[in-house]
Amino acid sequence: MATIHDVARAAGVSISTVSYALSGKRAIGAATRDRIDAAVAQLGYRPNAGARMLAGSRTNLLALSAPLHADTYAPAHMTFVLAIAEAAREFDYDTVLLVQDEAVNGLRRMVSSKLVDGIVLLDVDRDDSRVPLVRELDIPVTLVGIPADTTGLTCVDLDFEAAARLSVERLAAQGHRQIGLIGHPEELYARGSNFPIRFRDAFAAAAAEFGVGTHFVMPEQEPVSVRVALEELRRELPGLSAIVLNCNEPVHTMALELLRQDGASIPQDMSVLSACSSFPTDQLDPPLDVIPLPALITGRRGVELTMNQLGGYSEPVVELVPPAYIAKGSTASVT
Amino acid sequence: MATIHDVARAAGVSISTVSYALSGKRAIGAATRDRIDAAVAQLGYRPNAGARMLAGSRTNLLALSAPLHADTYAPAHMTFVLAIAEAAREFDYDTVLLVQDEAVNGLRRMVSSKLVDGIVLLDVDRDDSRVPLVRELDIPVTLVGIPADTTGLTCVDLDFEAAARLSVERLAAQGHRQIGLIGHPEELYARGSNFPIRFRDAFAAAAAEFGVGTHFVMPEQEPVSVRVALEELRRELPGLSAIVLNCNEPVHTMALELLRQDGASIPQDMSVLSACSSFPTDQLDPPLDVIPLPALITGRRGVELTMNQLGGYSEPVVELVPPAYIAKGSTASVT
């Protein structure tokens, strides 16, 4: 492996000149720079990561704390992980993955060994055990998800409250008076999982505000359970004409299949809207109107906010990504 | 942050003594060691990662190359990632995650900047673009998955051939003469994806060997497509009495639901076996006999093989994990 020393010799300059030429932190003559660039290319020189970490103030490594609960929906989770790892690369950062126990315990290790410059926390619960920890860690941290107490923290997430309100608003404007909400499995709510609860509560509030009746069910990812849930909606909401799905893809598929079997066509007999979904709904049959969970945007923003903190000082902020509504023709006005 | 210097002073010894006490590479007096341990604990000392990398020969970082194709089944993929990250920790290693483009391009960067000590490649295709690359990289590498040409490479994977043979063998022994195989979506095979092809081909060979009729279908993850696939099996195999599922969880659920709707009870009317599944099949209705895809075992083994290479020299090996058969009562003898 070539070292900076080799490059310096090949270019006929000193080590510090090479360093400055590569970092751009001081002006370097054009001719000199060219010779250095040529030497770098010819030797295939790459700065030694360890040396850089030790001498410089940056490690160019980002910790990604990604605990995975038994009930975590893997595809969504994965999308966030991908978004963050890719966004990090745009800042010339690599990502150290901390899973399971290490998602909590590893953080302190990352910081005290100075392995990483910053941390992104994924899948933050309302009352997350990582929150008190990162509060005392003196390092840039961004939480993807909003904990109960955000004091002093930088957070980013989809504005689930606005998304819930938008769902109700659109359907109410179409004349729907009874709107069913299909949520995630019950454990998630019991565990204090973040966004399902925020969505559910804001949905209820919006329903009250717009004066529409609503009922909430939490089926398991399992056909029988979904059928029971649908039946419960019909029983509780006699004039049911619209359903909002705030659940995983398999439950979407099952619900659509069950509606088909019941002879309910979409959107004539039933308007269906997918809210906060991390997967493409236009592959479903029929394609569904959707308020996407923009994992790519949110994840990337989580990295950006961390990088901002690395630069100058930025005040802690809670940043809510506004929801978008994408129509696919699966909702219609009540006739 | 405390440095080794602080620890040395607090314990009243030299820096090198602290280093040796912590690494155990030279004998240290019991009393001295105790004082050092106390100082370490009291100061909360953690070796600086950059300094360690630079001075030592190890970085204690492992690269995990995990490209994610559009058709990759996220839960299975995630299980491998988790298994590897957790196994790495048992060797005191952290995992640098390389996704998408970086899964290929990042590798060279990892090596030439000496950021990582070893590499694990996930989701290796038959003709994977990373294979020629890692062959020329002078660093411990383990592939999870078996490429077409394994010369000079260390690989580990479930023995899919044996798994396919085991499937046929068990069902043939129960007297089944016509066995349907439901595979993954067609794109996977077209792309040269690794294990679906290995399973399919070995299945056909085993069927020929045991003299049973078989037919292979590749439904999309979509109820209509699964229904069509089932109908095709029934049409092609008039005496169909057993089905092997080598596909994703949602397709399992759909197939079982369709069989139920057709009034076919398991195992009386139809024996069903799930082969090489990364998810628990006892949550299905009914629970299915399964030959598991042992992601935890395979992933961990991938790490272990890499660590072995880091230690002494070990010859490249292709290690096939033998399949296991777990009965849940979803297959029965033909009556």
Added chain:
DNA sequence: GCCGTTCGTCGAAGCGCTTCGATATTGCGC
């Protein structure tokens, strides 16, 4: 033509750790 700048380059001092010889101390055989 002299002084104060600006520009381009260099030497050297670390960053915190590992590791290779020493050196000092102890214990043992005879």
Added chain:
DNA sequence: GCGCAATATCGAAGCGCTTCGACGAACGGC
């Protein structure tokens, strides 16, 4: 009681990089 081997500890030399202060050269203003 002497020498030799083990045992315990230390000092110092790097690992490859960043960054600070210095310094020579070129340049414009007067």
